[in-house]
Amino acid sequence: xxxxxxxxxxxxxxxxxxxxxxxxxxxxxxxxxxxxxxxxxxxxxxxxxxxxxxxxxxxxxxxxxxxxxxxxxxxxxxxxxxxxxxxxxxxxxxxxxxxxxxxxxxxxxxxxxxxxxxxxxxxxxxxxxxxxxxxxxxxxxxxxxxxxxxxxxxxxxxxxxxxxxxxxxxxxxxxxxxxxxxxxxxxxxxxxxxxxxxxxxxxxxxxxxxxxxxxxxxxxxxxxxxxxxxxxxxxxxxxxxxxxxxxxxxxxxxxxxxxxxxxxxxxxxxxxxxxxxxxxxxxxxxxxxxxxxxxxxxxxxxxxxxxxxxxxxxxxxxxxxxxxxxxxxxxxxxxxxxxxxxxxxxxxxxxxxxxxxxxxxxxxxxxxx
Amino acid sequence: xxxxxxxxxxxxxxxxxxxxxxxxxxxxxxxxxxxxxxxxxxxxxxxxxxxxxxxxxxxxxxxxxxxxxxxxxxxxxxxxxxxxxxxxxxxxxxxxxxxxxxxxxxxxxxxxxxxxxxxxxxxxxxxxxxxxxxxxxxxxxxxxxxxxxxxxxxxxxxxxxxxxxxxxxxxxxxxxxxxxxxxxxxxxxxxxxxxxxxxxxxxxxxxxxxxxxxxxxxxxxxxxxxxxxxxxxxxxxxxxxxxxxxxxxxxxxxxxxxxxxxxxxxxxxxxxxxxxxxxxxxxxxxxxxxxxxxxxxxxxxxxxxxxxxxxxxxxxxxxxxxxxxxxxxxxxxxxxxxxxxxxxxxxxxxxxxxxxxxxxxxxxxxxxxxxxxxxxxxxxxxxxxxx
Numbered sequence: 001x002x003x004x005x006x007x008x009x010x011x012x013x014x015x016x017x018x019x020x021x022x023x024x025x026x027x028x029x030x031x032x033x034x035x036x037x038x039x040x041x042x043x044x045x046x047x048x049x050x051x052x053x054x055x056x057x058x059x060x061x062x063x064x065x066x067x068x069x070x071x072x073x074x075x076x077x078x079x080x081x082x083x084x085x086x087x088x089x090x091x092x093x094x095x096x097x098x099x100x101x102x103x104x105x106x107x108x109x110x111x112x113x114x115x116x117x118x119x120x121x122x123x124x125x126x127x128x129x130x131x132x133x134x135x136x137x138x139x140x141x142x143x144x145x146x147x148x149x150x151x152x153x154x155x156x157x158x159x160x161x162x163x164x165x166x167x168x169x170x171x172x173x174x175x176x177x178x179x180x181x182x183x184x185x186x187x188x189x190x191x192x193x194x195x196x197x198x199x200x201x202x203x204x205x206x207x208x209x210x211x212x213x214x215x216x217x218x219x220x221x222x223x224x225x226x227x228x229x230x231x232x233x234x235x236x237x238x239x240x241x242x243x244x245x246x247x248x249x250x251x252x253x254x255x256x257x258x259x260x261x262x263x264x265x266x267x268x269x270x271x272x273x274x275x276x277x278x279x280x281x282x283x284x285x286x287x288x289x290x291x292x293x294x295x296x297x298x299x300x301x302x303x304x305x306x307x308x309x310x311x312x313x314x315x316x317x318x319x320x321x322x323x324x325x326x327x328x329x330x331x332x333x334x335x336x337x338x339x340x341x342x343x344x345x346x347x348x349x350x351x352x353x354x355x356x357x358x359x360x361x362x363x364x365x366x367x368x369x
Numbered sequence: 370x371x372x373x374x375x376x377x378x379x380x381x382x383x384x385x386x387x388x389x390x391x392x393x394x395x396x397x398x399x400x401x402x403x404x405x406x407x408x409x410x411x412x413x414x415x416x417x418x419x420x421x422x423x424x425x426x427x428x429x430x431x432x433x434x435x436x437x438x439x440x441x442x443x444x445x446x447x448x449x450x451x452x453x454x455x456x457x458x459x460x461x462x463x464x465x466x467x468x469x470x471x472x473x474x475x476x477x478x479x480x481x482x483x484x485x486x487x488x489x490x491x492x493x494x495x496x497x498x499x500x501x502x503x504x505x506x507x508x509x510x511x512x513x514x515x516x517x518x519x520x521x522x523x524x525x526x527x528x529x530x531x532x533x534x535x536x537x538x539x540x541x542x543x544x545x546x547x548x549x550x551x552x553x554x555x556x557x558x559x560x561x562x563x564x565x566x567x568x569x570x571x572x573x574x575x576x577x578x579x580x581x582x583x584x585x586x587x588x589x590x591x592x593x594x595x596x597x598x599x600x601x602x603x604x605x606x607x608x609x610x611x612x613x614x615x616x617x618x619x620x621x622x623x624x625x626x627x628x629x630x631x632x633x634x635x636x637x638x639x640x641x642x643x644x645x646x647x648x649x650x651x652x653x654x655x656x657x658x659x660x661x662x663x664x665x666x667x668x669x670x671x672x673x674x675x676x677x678x679x680x681x682x683x684x685x686x687x688x689x690x691x692x693x694x695x696x697x698x699x700x701x702x703x704x705x706x707x708x709x710x711x712x713x714x715x716x717x718x719x720x721x722x723x724x725x726x727x728x729x730x731x732x733x734x735x736x737x738x739x740x741x742x743x744x745x746x747x748x749x750x751x752x753x754x755x756x
Contacts, residue, residue, distance in 0.1 A: 030479065030480065030481035030482075031480060031481060031482060033479060033480075037478075037479065037480050040475075040478065040480045040482075040483045041480055041482055041483070043483075044480070044482045044483045044486055045482065047486070048482075048486065191384065192384055192387060192388050192391075193388065194388040194391050194392055194395075195387075195388070195391060198391070198395065204734075204738065204741075205734065207737070208733060208734040208737040208738055209694075209730045209733045209734055209737075210694040210695070210697040210708070210733055211694075212697050212698060212700065212708060213697070213708065213712065213726060213729055213730050213733070216712065216722075216726060217726060220716075220722050221722045221723065221726060223409070224405070224406050224409045224410070224722075224723070225402050225405055225406060226405055227405055227408070228405070228408050228409055228412055301496070305496075305497070305498035305499070306498065308498040308500045308501060309500060309698070311500070311701070312698075312700060312701055319500065319501065319504065323504075333512045334512075335504065335505070335507075335508025335509075335511070335512055336505065336508055336509060336512065336513065339501055339504050339505040339508060340505070342501060343497045343501050343505065346496060346497050346498055346501065347492075347493060347496045347497055350496035350497075351492060351496050354492075354496070
């Protein structure tokens with residue numbers, strides 16, 4: 001090959017040095033760039049190998065999916081005994097809701113996505129019509145789940161349980177706590193001393209005590225504070241406590257958002273002669289809420305996870321169902337399988353929520369353009 | 370009529386009116402609650418009194434840091450519970466901090482695989498409720514670890530079994546005073562030495578490896594004293610007697626499960642905080658430090674970390690607080706913490722819901738309020754002074 005000559009300024013681009021491109025280059029740069037890095041890679045690979053090997057073996061290959069009891073499971077194979085789940089999957093999902101009426105829960109759950117869609121995805125087609133449904137949905141869900149109207153059989157609260165109870169508690173808590181949280185955040189920033197002091201006391205009290213003590217109050221003491229003879233369902237009391245608790249956290253998140261708004265925004269609003277509520281509605285909240293989305297969703301995820309605490313006051317959420325299953329002598333000792341199953345459910349729903357918040361954050365981020 | 374509408378239109382007077390109305394409703398609400406409580410208590414023949422605190426508790430607590438037996442008062446049972454809360458919070462915080470910082474740094478490392486593993490660890494851990502973590506770990510210890518007779522032995526001195534973990538217990542013998550004395554001397558020396566080096570550096574710019582010198586002084590001086598005085602520490606090794614181990618230090622399955630669960634769960638949050646804190650430092654800071662020729666370790670220690678600390682410490686403290694509050698879930702596995710003793714068994718035995726819950730809530734409240742006050746002070750101290 002003869003050497004070509006080029007005029008100055010007309011040299012062709014040289015290919016990148018070998019070892020920096022392609023699969024090999026990527027591996028070299030990302031996994032083996034230095035001695036310590038290579039060591040870390042080798043340790044990670046070993047860790048992954050043992051983990052995956054153990055997990056696949058225990059979870060699937062050696063697992064038993066149907067048997068009459070733990071002992072029967074162990075006779076078949078020595079992996080996980082998923083029979084404890086498969087035999088009670090109805091309870092894990094619906095609690096003790098009557099089997100013949102479970103279609104009502106299915107419909108409520110499926111239509112929930114339709115009701116939430118226009119709120120969660122602002123670009124959805126026919127949003128206005130869907131929004132009417134969203135407003136109507138709570139009544140629809142209440143009637144369908146509780147029954148007692150339109151010839152539907154009335155179902156007692158005490159039969160609620162399983163993942164259904166988690167979703168009910170979580171969704172009610174989330175929906176109620178956002179408005180209350182916004183009000184508390186505004187109250188904390190208010191010029192009125194009395195309103196501010198009240199908000200601060202409420203927020204600090206709720207944030208300072210563990211949720212479980214509040215649930216104890218809801219289950220055993222709340223009746224003392226109400227007129228003699230009043231009695232309302234433990235489910236409602238628990239939802240109220242969850243709402244108060246997470247509203248206090250949301251208030252703090254939104255306060256952070258309000259404080260992050262540049263002062264010029266308020267001054268401009270004042271200069272335009274806006275009233276307090278106009279300012280709040282058009283200037284403060286749109287900006288503050290946008291900044292605080294990640295924090296708000298994190299609080300929601302926290303609330304959703306905290307619904308498991310109701311097991312301590314005797315409600316039958318998935319953990320309660322799981323513990324009841326484990327108390328059965330047939331399934332005694334299969335705690336790992338039971339709790340991992342419930343954990344998987346929570347992981348999927350919470351992970352979905354956090355992905356949604358990331359998506360929304362990116363969508364609303366106007367800085368990029 | 371104009372008089373009233375003028376008052377309402379004036380901003381100052383309107384504020385006062387609104388506040389008076391709010392106060393009125395608040396007063397009405399509180400008196401309504403008090404009346405209800407009175408009526409309910411009268412109907413049930415109850416009263417509010419804290420005398421129950423001084424009558425014998427009558428129940429046993431399986432783990433105590435101060436002497437306790439069932440004849441001691443409810444008050445003492447509560448204190449034992451409070452100390453148990455402190456104990457599990459202490460272990461949990463240590464585990465969470467170490468694991469969390471390590472994970473946060475791995476998450477930022479250039480190694481793709483390690484960073485992905487750390488990422489999925491964080492996602493899996495923090496998206497699962499803490500109560501589930503606690504029950505899962507408790508179940509693993511109770512159901513999958515062997516019986517004490519077949520306990521997993523680590524070097525024949527530490528044993529893992531379904532009754533808990535047994536580790537050797539160091540016992541001090543006479544002559545230990547010399548080791549303590551040397552330790553005190555070493556600490557005083559290193560404080561003075563650090564001050565001296567700081568002064569020297571300010572004056573001349575010469576740096577000494579202060580950390581390594583002080584570390585070796587604090588570590589080796591007591592060690593020399595230890596050997597000089599004839600090794601005055603003996604280990605009490607747990608031994609199998611009958612159905613269980615005797616001697617040594619015992620970590621109950623509940624304490625172990627709670628520590629692991631709280632530590633592992635909180636570590637995921639701490640990892641994110643550490644990562645966010647380091648990422649919050651402007652890249653220009655790192656580039657400037659590298660361009661004046663600082664080694665990577667110096668860049669981290671002198672430039673990045675001092676600034677990241679300001680971002681990291683406040684949320685870190687609130688995670689510690691969360692961990693402490695989450696330790697109240699101990700009641701689900703029967704670890705006797707504050708909520709399980711005073712708010713659990715004492716409540717059930719005396720039937721004094723109001724009083725016990727009030728005490729429990731006030732204790733948690735005062736702990737978290739005092740820590741947040743401390744944090745506000747810290748924040749105002751380290752805040753960047755803006756223009």
